[in-house]
Amino acid sequence: MIPIIGLAVGVLAGLLLDPSVPLWLQPYLPIAVVAALDAVFGGVRARFDGIFDAKVFVVSFVSNVVVAALIVFLGDQLGVGAQLSTAVVVVLGIRIFANAAAIRRHLFRA
Amino acid sequence: MTGRGPDAGGPDAGGPDVGGPAPGEPGPADPAAVDPVESADVPADDAREEGARKERARKERAPEESPPVVAVRRHREPLAAALIGVLTLLLGFAFAVQVRSTDDDQALAGSREEDLIRILDDLTGREDRLRLQISEQRSALAQLNGTGGQSAEALDEARRRAETLGILNGTLAAEGPGLEMTIGDPAGRVTAAVVVKVLQELRAAGAETMQVDDVRVGASTAVTGTPGDLELDGRPVSAPYVFRVIGSPETMATAMNIPNGVARTVRLRDGTIEVVQSDHVVVDALRVLERPQYAEPTDGD
Structure with a gap:
């Protein structure tokens, strides 16, 4: 319940406040969002599997975001930022799909 | 563990000492212990008393053991919930902001150099195509204007000739x-x-x-x-x-x-x-x- 409320409040705040993303954050924000989405999907799946642990969720959330941003940052420094961010998005996308499939199995038994 | 020692040394301990029963579950003494639990103050023999004691010990121990667990969970739950709430709030916020900023043209400001170059290339190509289209349309327009003028002129000329011929032929007053x-x-x-x-x-x-x-x-x-x-x-x-x-x-x-x-x-x-x-x-x-x-x-x- 708390996560749903948090998401809703966050989206509302973002839409209402409409802040401008600082320049240095702009390449990393989308990657961080995707990484956080991955963590959220993983958390939902864990909840359905009955092995949800708040600590694991928080740590995985933060570390996912940080690692994803770090990879992209490193890629930028190496001059392959675009490719690396694509790679990160692909990997996270695959994980999100896998988690979504597990959630689907729990929800629909199929 | 205190109840384990006497239990193992008890008269019934001959059989099931391997993989001894859990402290809270009196294995062999179970059938005997059922009664004493209900009438705990009437010990019949050793085993029964032992079972009853163990049961009592378990009952005593449970209130001692449970509070720390509950306390830990109660202590961690608000923190975790708050953290989760903050994180999901941040996620929602970032999501909304990112979606908003993707709509803007300002997104270019944070783009990478190679992306910008690609975008620039795209735009240049598009500009070239559009310029080509413009020139084609211009020439088409000029052509149409030209033919329009020519045809108007030809029409006037034809009309004049028709009038002349009409006068000469007698079809016009x-x-x-x-x-x-x-x-x-x-x-x-x-x-x-x-x-x-x-x-x-x-x-x-x-x-x-x-x-x-x-x-x-x-x-x-x-x-x-x-x-x-x-x-x-x-x-x-x-x-x-x-x-x-x-x-x-x-x-x-x-x-x-x-x-x-x-x-x-x-x-x-x-x-x-x-x-x-x-x-x-x-x-x-x-x-x-x-x-x-x-x-x-x-x-x-």
Whole structure:
């Protein structure tokens, strides 16, 4: 319940406040969002599997975001930022799909 | 663990000592222990008392053991919940912000160099294509304008030619300076040949179009009949013959009066001729053109 409320409040705040993303954050924000989405999907799946642990969720959330941003940052420094961010998005996308499939199995038994 | 020692050394311990029962679950003593639990204060023998004690110990221990677990969970839960709430709030916030900023053109400001180069390339290509389109459209427009002007001009020219031809053919009424000439034939001796001679003289003098009485004279006009009963194009005309001619009045008047000309011919036949120059002659009799039966226009010009 708390996560749903948090998401809703966050989206509302973002839409209402409409802040401008600082320049240095702009390449990393989308990657961080995707990484956080991955963590959220993983958390939902864990909840359905009955092995949800708040600590694991928080740590995985933060570390996912940080690692994803770090990879992209490193890629930028190496001059392959675009490719690396694509790679990160692909990997996270695959994980999100896998988690979504597990959630689907729990929800629909199929 | 305190209850374990006596249990193992008890009289029933012969069988199930391997993998001993959990502290809370009295294995072999279980059937015996059921009763003492309910009437715990009436010990029957050793084993029963032991079971009852163990049960009591478990009951005592449970209140001791549970509070720390609950305390830890109660202590961690708000923190974790708050953290989760903050994180998901951040996620939602970042999501919304990112979605918003993706809509903006400002997204370019944070783009990478290679992305910008690609975007620039795309834009340049698009610009080239659009420029090409513009020039094509421009030339098409110019062409259309040109043909439009040309066709308008051609239309005007055709209209002018049609008017000219209409006047010459007698399909259009005309007005302008010219002559009004009346040829009287009291003696009835003005023949068709005389009338033809008059028409030819007038044409030679530059008559552009004319009519005799109410009959327009055209290229194919024929004068037939006997004197006093003449016909132009099959339509009867009667004396006095009134010629209305458009052309140069002086030239035609002179042409009528030249020696051995029309005037003399008419007078020789006892006719009268009266030539009046006018600045405004109306020739309003019309001819109906027949479509040529044999001649067809060539593609020459």
